[in-house]
Amino acid sequence: MKQAGVTGLEGVIAADTFLSYVNGSEGKLVYRGHWAKELALHHSFEEAAWLLWKGRLPDASELKACREQLAEGRRLTPALKTLLDAIPSQVPLMSAVMSAVAASNPGEESSAWPPRFHEAIRITAMLPTIIAYRYHQISGTHWPVQADEQQEHAAYYLHALFGHPASEAHTRVLNAYMILAMEHGLNASTFAARVVSSTESDMYSAVGAAMGAMKGPLHGGAPSGVITLLEKIGSKEQAEPVMREMLENGERLMGFGHRIYKTRDPRAEALREVTQALAGEDKWFDLAIHTEQAAIRLLAEYKPGRQLFTNVEFYAAALMRSVHMPIMLFTPTFTAARVVGWTAHILEQSENNRIFRPQSNYLGSLPSE
Ligand SMILES: CC(C)(COP(=O)(O)OP(=O)(O)OC[C@H]1O[C@@H](n2cnc3c(N)ncnc32)[C@H](O)[C@@H]1OP(=O)(O)O)[C@@H](O)C(=O)NCCC(=O)NCCS
Incomplete structure (x- = not known):
């Protein structure tokens, strides 16, 4: 109970x-x-x-x-x-x-x-x-x-x-x-x-x-969850419908929310900056930026007042992708x-x-x- x-x-x-x-x-x-x-x-x-x-x-x-x-x-x-x-x-x-x-x-x-x-x-x-x-x-x-x-x-x-x-x-x-x-x-x-x-x-x-x-x-297991999320989304157009369905089903969006940060995680900001320089036209990085924007919008809609923003794991996942790090x-x-x-x-x-x-x-x- x-x-x-x-x-x-x-x-x-x-x-x-x-x-x-x-x-x-x-x-x-x-x-x-x-x-x-x-x-x-x-x-x-x-x-x-x-x-x-x-x-x-x-x-x-x-x-x-x-x-x-x-x-x-x-x-x-x-x-x-x-x-x-x-x-x-x-x-x-x-x-x-x-x-x-x-x-x-x-x-x-x-x-x-x-x-x-x-x-x-x-x-x-x-x-x-x-x-x-x-x-x-x-x-x-x-x-x-x-x-x-x-x-x-x-x-x-x-x-x-x-x-x-x-x-x-x-x-x-x-x-x-x-x-x-x-x-x-x-x-x-x-x-x-x-x-x-x-x-x-x-x-x-x-x-x-x-x-x-x-x-x-x-x-620490969250970044692999972010890749699973990005893979499930697959393309920019799918970001909103896929995440909407997840939130309707009561699932959590990996890479968002933090016990301490009730604004954007400063580590996410820094990683976004560093990775951006390297990623250029990288598909995963573009998808990550689009997904982040959609997720923040949807989290505010489905979880009003909870202050859920991007955490370090989200961009850590994009960075790991760009250095070809396997999920494991x-x-x-x-x-x-x-x-x-x-x-x-x-x-x-x-x-x-x-x-x-x-x-x-x-x-x-x-x-x-
Ligand atoms: C990080 C985390 C565990 C912090 O948890 P917490 O401070 O205990 O927050 P809670 O679990 O009490 O969640 C508060 C509310 O926000 C919701 N919420 C929190 N993170 C969420 C997420 N990523 N996606 C959807 N909803 C989320 C919870 O469902 C809860 O909603 P409710 O009030 O309707 O029950 C949590 O935000 C989470 O599970 N995030 C996803 C995993 C992740 O990215 N972890 C890496 C952390 S660096």
Whole structure:
């Protein structure tokens, strides 16, 4: 039976943070004092990650050190290969990635608590390798041994996935996407990471828990839902009738609505800008723009007063299409970006830790005394 009452912790403040400022009514997103959009347009993944982890942009020697540590962590070690080879092929991609990360805990006594910065870099570095290796396993294609681990993060990821060096344009848009997807306050997966970390569990387990939350369709699973929606629509003329029918049937339009943003998601705005430059006459991008306009109109008609606008997943899907990312890699790619936010939150949680222990509101009956 559905009960009215406390659901979804909406509006509840559960942690203090210096990492990001999300203002949903004004559509503002700030990472440690910097506009996320500016970082996405003018900085590298490595610089933005360092900013979140350390609180300021890196200087030249810090950036060099960060790149070296990422390159080191990306290596497909024999242990990692054995681990991934042992996971049965029917295990879903995200579940395999989650298991591989959790099992990559080196098991040293020292690696449990408190979480360390070098673990944040190691987990961030290994994710593209794990995702790409698993993708090749599933697709029956060969692991590109020649993918140079010294490349920039987004470039390495594309190279490892597709087996050839990525174009500069594709690297640039993926880099921008990964920065915009890196951090977003206390969303479900980040909250999961902080809760697990607050028990003084290790960083690998906390990131694994966050991935479990990330793979749900109401969180990181949404971009593939957007492609399904766009494929179902197929042409501009069909946008309105298809979505009208969905809303009549009580279905949700993926890529719209957000718990926090009650105006256009600033990340959607930035991604639209970056992708537009690349997409040009791209069919999917044109369809996406048309669909967005129709969806906002229809949502205002069918759900008046709910303030439903485009969220980041909508343009993330258009961007993924333009870099030829298969649907099965959408959520893993979001994960490879968001891991920076998770690990930064885990480090922050450990600085002033107290175990999370909210209470539940018992609605059942009591036995007679
Ligand atoms: C993101 C999301 C989970 C936020 O949910 P929420 O804050 O809990 O909002 P609610 O589920 O309470 O929805 C409020 C109302 O808007 C409607 N609504 C919300 N998002 C909708 C959507 N995308 N399409 C149609 N209706 C939607 C709900 O049906 C509900 O209507 P009701 O008041 O008539 O029951 C929700 O907007 C959604 O499911 N969006 C689609 C999935 C998606 O894009 N996720 C990615 C998020 S980055």
